[in-house]
Structure formats: structure tokens, C-alpha cells
Amino acid sequence: MASARGQFSSRFGFVMAAAGSAVGLGNIWGFPTQAAGNGGAAFLLVYLFLAFTLAYPALMAELIIGRHAHANAVSALRLVSPNRALANIGATTGLIGLVVASLILSFYAIVAGWMMAHGLASLADLVGLAGVADWLTTHALPRNLIFMGLFMVCTIGIISEGVKSGIERWSARLMPVLLITLVLLVLYVLTLEGAMEGLKVYLLPDFSRALSPSLIIAALGSAFFSLSLGVGTMLIYGSYIADDENLPVVGGLVTLVDISIAVIAGFLVLPAMYVALHNGVEIFTQSGALISEDTLIFTVLPAFFETMGLAGIIVSLLFFFLMSIAALTSSISMLEVPVAYTIENHGVDRKLAVWVIGGGIALISTVILLNFETLFGFVISLTTRYSQPLLGFMFCIYAGWVWRRDEILQELKKGNPDAGDGLFWKIWPWYVKLVCPLIILAIFSQSLG
Numbered sequence: 001m002a003s004a005r006g007q008f009s010s011r012f013g014f015v016m017a018a019a020g021s022a023v024g025l026g027n028i029w030g031f032p033t034q035a036a037g038n039g040g041a042a043f044l045l046v047y048l049f050l051a052f053t054l055a056y057p058a059l060m061a062e063l064i065i066g067r068h069a070h071a072n073a074v075s076a077l078r079l080v081s082p083n084r085a086l087a088n089i090g091a092t093t094g095l096i097g098l099v100v101a102s103l104i105l106s107f108y109a110i111v112a113g114w115m116m117a118h119g120l121a122s123l124a125d126l127v128g129l130a131g132v133a134d135w136l137t138t139h140a141l142p143r144n145l146i147f148m149g150l151f152m153v154c155t156i157g158i159i160s161e162g163v164k165s166g167i168e169r170w171s172a173r174l175m176p177v178l179l180i181t182l183v184l185l186v187l188y189v190l191t192l193e194g195a196m197e198g199l200k201v202y203l204l205p206d207f208s209r210a211l212s213p214s215l216i217i218a219a220l221g222s223a224f225f226s227l228s229l230g231v232g233t234m235l236i237y238g239s240y241i242a243d244d245e246n247l248p249v250v251g252g253l254v255t256l257v258d259i260s261i262a263v264i265a266g267f268l269v270l271p272a273m274y275v276a277l278h279n280g281v282e283i284f285t286q287s288g289a290l291i292s293e294d295t296l297i298f299t300v301l302p303a304f305f306e307t308m309g310l311a312g313i314i315v316s317l318l319f320f321f322l323m324s325i326a327a328l329t330s331s332i333s334m335l336e337v338p339v340a341y342t343i344e345n346h347g348v349d350r351k352l353a354v355w356v357i358g359g360g361i362a363l364i365s366t367v368i369l370l371n372f373e374t375l376f377g378f379v380i381s382l383t384t385r386y387s388q389p390l391l392g393f394m395f396c397i398y399a400g401w402v403w404r405r406d407e408i409l410q411e412l413k414k415g416n417p418d419a420g421d422g423l424f425w426k427i428w429p430w431y432v433k434l435v436c437p438l439i440i441l442a443i444f445s446q447s448l449g
């Protein structure tokens with residue numbers, strides 16, 4: 001039996017859930033190092049500008065379609081289509097989004113498992129279990145499988161509780177914890193020797209680098225990934241928003257939280273790297289660029305924590321705890337995409353759907369782990385570089401060209417009777433119709449090149 005549709009109980013609940021989806025590994029490790037290597041504050045300004053002028057309109061397309069349909073992406077895109085052909089293309093887009101969301105989760109769970117393992121390793125260090133800590137931080141198949149599985153069980157556990165007591169409750173609990181942990185870490189790291197050097201790299205603008213076309217496109221790509229766009233996640237969260245909620249405002253709040261956390265994370269990661277340099281840890285690659293991505297998180301930062309003795313163990317524990325929470329509030333939003341579809345369109349019970357689909361995704365993660373060298377990078381670039389921009393493009397086409405404009409306005413008026421006279425309605429329809437699709441195509445053609 002299909003269960004009744006869930007709904008977020010408050011604006012705070014929705015904003016925490018959607019911001020929880022948006023704030024993830026991308027914000028905390030992706031954004032800061034990208035900014036550092038690409039013109040510091042100038043990159044920050046370009047990123048802020050693009051996030052508000054382009055990613056925000058694309059987010060609104062998903063939220064409005066979702067709230068109107070009160071259904072998953074497959075049914076929603078079908079509903080807003082005026083004829084059968086467009087309905088079929090829309091449904092196919094929704095289905096592809098569902099597959100892509102599942103594939104993103106399959107690699108995300110692996111990385112999140114590493115975060116949990118490193119967090120536990122700090123705990124083991126704290127109580128003097130050096131051997132256990134060693135095992136937890138060594139890249140090996142059994143450890144990777146166990147922690148990927150553990151992370152998936154946490155994700156499944158939350159999603160099986162449904163929208164209000166699962167997604168909303170846990171996001172509203174975890175997001176404030178995430179913010180407090182992040183701010184505490186920033187405040188501590190800024191007191192250490194060398195931190196100011198990092199701050200300079202982060203905050204001194206170098207416009208000559210930030211205004212290059214390839215960089216603008218990179219900034220836009222990360223803004224799209226960061227706001228979880230293109231795979232129907234935001235659409236399904238939008239479908240759980242109450243009808244009297246003012247959509248442009250809540251969408252704006254989510255964008256604001258996402259960007260703020262990325263910017264605050266910059267105040268942690270960059271200064272931490274330069275404190276590490278001050279303590280004798282290598283932070284540059286052979287070509288002179290800052291070390292980034294997994295080497296940064298799993299080699300540079302742990303080496304830095306080690307130079308700090310007991311304080312380092314506690315900071316490391318907090319840091320990996322923070323990363324695990326950020327990953328969890330994002331992963332639940334990914335799993336909800338295929339689960340919502342299966343419940344609504346095939347009448348399957350939520351718990352059954354969650355365990356079967358979650359189990360299936362864990363199986364895909366296992367296959368990736370068994371063929372790590374060939375599959376890991378491939379799945380990441382297939383989903384984030386190619387599929388997300390193309391699917392984002394389709395959502396904008398449906399909001400800008402396929403769905404009737406007067407119906408969109410009707411939907412907005414439910415939460416704000418004066419929506420037709422506001423600034424949002426003057427700008428957004430054109431953005432989503434022309435500007436967003438063209439820019440997304442530009443990113444896509446660039447990433448093919």
C-alpha cells in the first residue's frame with residue numbers, strides 16, 4: 001500500500017532539509033580550495049554572483065514544479081506538459097534523474113564512509129588504540145566496504161522514517177550542530193600561527209584570474225553541484241512544501257545558507273592549510289598549486305592534526321564528524337528521489353522501498369569499490385560533469401518553455417497573492433527561459449572539450 005504523502009511541518013524544517021541537501025562534501029572541501037587556487041576573493045565574488053543569478057533561478061524551477069505537482073519528478077514533468085510527446089520526454093528526464101541521484105549516492109557513500117572511519121580513528125587515538133586508528137585510516141577494501149555499508153544504513157534509517165520524522169527531524173537536528181562545529185573549528189584555527197597567511201590567500205582578490213571564461217564556467221558548475229540541482233532532489237523536497245509557503249523566499253534562504261557555509265568553510269580550510277605549512281607539512285603540488293580534493297582531506301589535514309598533539313586529535317575528531325554530518329544530510333536527499341518515485345508510482349510501502357533501493361545502491365558502491373581504479377572517477381564525472389548540467393537544462397526548459405506561464409504564476413500566488421507584481425516575477429521567467437539554458441549548455445560544451 002502506498003502511504004499518504006509527507007509534508008514539511010514548518011519553514012525552518014524545509015530550509016534545514018533543503019540546505020542540508022545542498023551543504024555537503026562539495027561545500028566544505030570543494031569550494032575553499034577552488035577559491036584559493038583561482039583568485040581568492042575574486043573567485044568568491046564570481047561564485048556569489050553566479051549562485052544568486054543563475055543557480056538560484058534553476059533551484060526555483062525545481063521547487064515550483066515540485067510544489068505544483070506534489071509529486072516526484074517523473075509525474076511532475078508529465079503533469080506540466082501540454083501534450084503526450086512532451087509528457088513522455090519529461091517522464092524520461094525524471095527517470096534519468098532518479099538513476100543519476102542513485103549513482104551520485106553510490107560514490108558519495110564511499111567517500112562519506114572514509115570520513116566516518118577517519119572520525120572514529122581520532123576517537124581510537126584519543127583512548128590510545130593506535131593499532132585500531134591505523135587500520136581505520138588505511139585505504140583497504142574491508143574498511144571501505146564496512147564504512148560504506150555503515151553510512152548507507154544511517155541514510156536508510158533516516159529515510160525509512162519518512163519526510164517529517166525522518167528527513168525534517170534529522171536535518172533540523174544535524175544542521176545546527178554542523179554550523180556550530182564549523183564555527184568552533186574556524187575560531188580555533190584562526191588563533192594558530194600561520195593562519196593569517198591562509199586568510200590572505202583566501203581574501204585578497206586577484207581579478208586577472210577570476211575573470212577568465214573557464215573559471216567562470218567552473219564556478220557555475222560547482223554552484224550547480226552545490227545546490228543539488230538537476231537530479232530531482234530539490235523538486236521532490238519542493239513537493240513536500242506547504243501550499244501557503246512563499247517559494248521565492250524559502251528558495252532564497254536555502255541558497256543563502258548553502259553559500260554562507262561554503263564561505264565559512266573557506267575560513268577553516270585555507271588557514272588550516274597554511275598552519276600546516278607553518279608546521280612543516282607540504283601543501284603544494286609539484287606544479288606549485290595548492291593540494292586539493294582527497295589528498296588534502298586524507299593526507300594534508302591529518303598530517304597537520306598530527307603536528308598538534310592532543311588538540312589535533314580533538315580538532316580532527318570534530319572535523320571528520322562535521323564532514324560526516326554534511327554528507328549524511330545530502331545523502332538522505334539523494335535516496336529520497338528513487339524512493340519517492342517507487343512509493344508514489346508503484347504503490348510500494350516506504351520501508352520496503354527504502355531497504356531494497358538502499359541495498360541496491362550499496363551493491364553498486366560495492367562494485368565500484370571492487371573496481372576502484374576504473375569506476376570511481378568514471379562514475380563521478382559521468383554524474384556530476386555530464387548528467388547534472390544536462391538534466392538541469394531540461395528542468396529549465398520545462399519551467400521556461402513547456403509549462404504554461406499563467407499556471408506558474410498561479411502556483412506562486414498560493415504563497416504570496418501579490419507575486420505577479422514582485423521583482424521575482426519580472427526577472428525569473430526570462431532567466432529560466434533563456435539565460436539558464438544557454439549558460440548550462442556553455443558549461444556542458446566546455447566540459448566536453
Ligand code: PFF
Nearest residue numbers: 022024025026027226228233
Ligand atoms: N550538494 C551536495 C554537495 O555540495 O556536496 C551534493 C549533492 C547532493 C548533489 C544531492 C546532488 C544531490 F542530489
